[in-house]
Amino acid sequence: VTAAGPATELRVRVPDEAGSYRVLVEPGALARLGELAVEAAPAHRYAVIADATVAELYADPAAESFREQGHEPGVYTFPPGEPSKSREEWARLTDALLADGVGRDGAVVALGGGVTGDLAGYVAATYMRGIPVVQVPTTLLAMLDSSVGGKTGVDTRHGKNLVGAFHHPALVVVDPEVLATLPRRERAAGLAEGVKAAALADGDLLGWIHDSAGALLDAEPGPVTRLVERGVAIKADVVAEDPGEAGRRAVLNFGHTVGHALERLAGYRLLHGHAVAAGMRVEAALGEVLGVTREGTLERLAGTLSVCGLGTVHESGPEPGALMEAMATDKKAREGKVRFVLLERSGRAARGPGGTYTRSLPRDGARDVLREAIGRAVAAARASS
Numbered sequence: 001v002t003a004a005g006p007a008t009e010l011r012v013r014v015p016d017e018a019g020s021y022r023v024l025v026e027p028g029a030l031a032r033l034g035e036l037a038v039e040a041a042p043a044h045r046y047a048v049i050a051d052a053t054v055a056e057l058y059a060d061p062a063a064e065s066f067r068e069q070g071h072e073p074g075v076y077t078f079p080p081g082e083p084s085k086s087r088e089e090w091a092r093l094t095d096a097l098l099a100d101g102v103g104r105d106g107a108v109v110a111l112g113g114g115v116t117g118d119l120a121g122y123v124a125a126t127y128m129r130g131i132p133v134v135q136v137p138t139t140l141l142a143m144l145d146s147s148v149g150g151k152t153g154v155d156t157r158h159g160k161n162l163v164g165a166f167h168h169p170a171l172v173v174v175d176p177e178v179l180a181t182l183p184r185r186e187r188a189a190g191l192a193e194g195v196k197a198a199a200l201a202d203g204d205l206l207g208w209i210h211d212s213a214g215a216l217l218d219a220e221p222g223p224v225t226r227l228v229e230r231g232v233a234i235k236a237d238v239v240a241e242d243p244g245e246a247g248r249r250a251v252l253n254f255g256h257t258v259g260h261a262l263e264r265l266a267g268y269r270l271l272h273g274h275a276v277a278a279g280m281r282v283e284a285a286l287g288e289v290l291g292v293t294r295e296g297t298l299e300r301l302a303g304t305l306s307v308c309g310l311g312t313v314h315e316s317g318p319e320p321g322a323l324m325e326a327m328a329t330d331k332k333a334r335e336g337k338v339r340f341v342l343l344e345r346s347g348r349a350a351r352g353p354g355g356t357y358t359r360s361l362p363r364d365g366a367r368d369v370l371r372e373a374i375g376r377a378v379a380a381a382r383a384s385s
């Protein structure tokens, strides 16, 4: 990643390819979307894809910015929510673009949260074997995480994100001002990914998030801009270094082995970020129990999560056996082994055996280790609330 020009602009290298794309973080950028898109992804036709909630709020200003450039974009909407991240919705949107005669020289504008980014990104990845996509994330989660990295796809009844493709955006436009309309618990959920990035790569950022949590939850554009810049830079660094999933990219899964299992156990009624927050506490505790993570790391992490509105999820924590079972069914369990990313300390991920960044639980007494970690995590969440 190189900061090009003003501090609000980042350039993300595309792994395995010569190119790179811009991530522009700029309050008010939505008004310039047309201009920015026309420059980065010149196209004959633009298809703006948004869920109904986001379309109601932002499709007009987005479309207007294209009209100023002499383009009349098509606006395609779908029902909000994870169930829309489906092959059925992918087919419906693709057919709508085909019916409107969008050609190979078209481009998709994914305007919305992570669901839209993944779904519209997958439409773009597959449409006539691939047309450009401009990602315009409107949730904090999408700004910090899903709009950068190139993963697109849909869910199936067998699990989440099981069908998809890598399709890097031509441009990412982040306008922090759109977070003004995002519900507070969605903002908090997004903050979890910022805390994650800080916990594994930048201890100073973790401290700053702790001190700025109120302003971040209030969606003040200045602090949000700073957080997104740092968060995206960390993700981009990690992804550029390791385009696949074998090496360092795995660190981005900190908190997610347990987090995904908690989501599964809750029947996906828990927001992802809140599950990941609890997952980070358990995994930080696990590191301390195993002697990998410096003592005090969990306490500091729990304190930051708490001021971010990401405190206790469970009164008593999940039952270790059920958690083990839920983790084992995750698609990332390699060779049937559940793997964790552990911290060395606040701001640094620990290297595992053989130079990798993941490790599994000890063969003997895994359940007891997990039980102890859950206990510590719950106690830390309580103490910080």
Ligand SMILES: NC(=O)c1ccc[n+]([C@@H]2O[C@H](COP(=O)([O-])OP(=O)(O)OC[C@H]3O[C@@H](n4cnc5c(N)ncnc54)[C@H](O)[C@@H]3O)[C@@H](O)[C@H]2O)c1
Pocket (backbone or CB within 6 Å): 051, 053, 054, 057, 080, 081, 082, 085, 112, 113, 114, 115, 116, 118, 138, 139, 141, 142, 145, 146, 147, 148, 149, 150, 151, 152, 160, 161, 178, 179, 180, 181, 182, 183, 186, 272
């Ligand atoms: N591709 C990746 O690398 C990656 C990474 C992380 C997560 N994801 C995916 O992201 C998805 C979750 O994303 P999400 O949390 O953004 O969910 P989402 O896209 O469903 O958005 C959450 C809710 O907020 C509403 N919303 C969005 N922006 C708004 C705004 N500015 N004002 C008011 N309401 C707004 C939406 O309508 C929706 O109801 C999951 O499907 C997950 O798998 C992908």
Ligand SMILES: [Zn+2]
Pocket (backbone or CB within 6 Å): 145, 193, 256, 272, 276
């Ligand atoms: Zn996540």
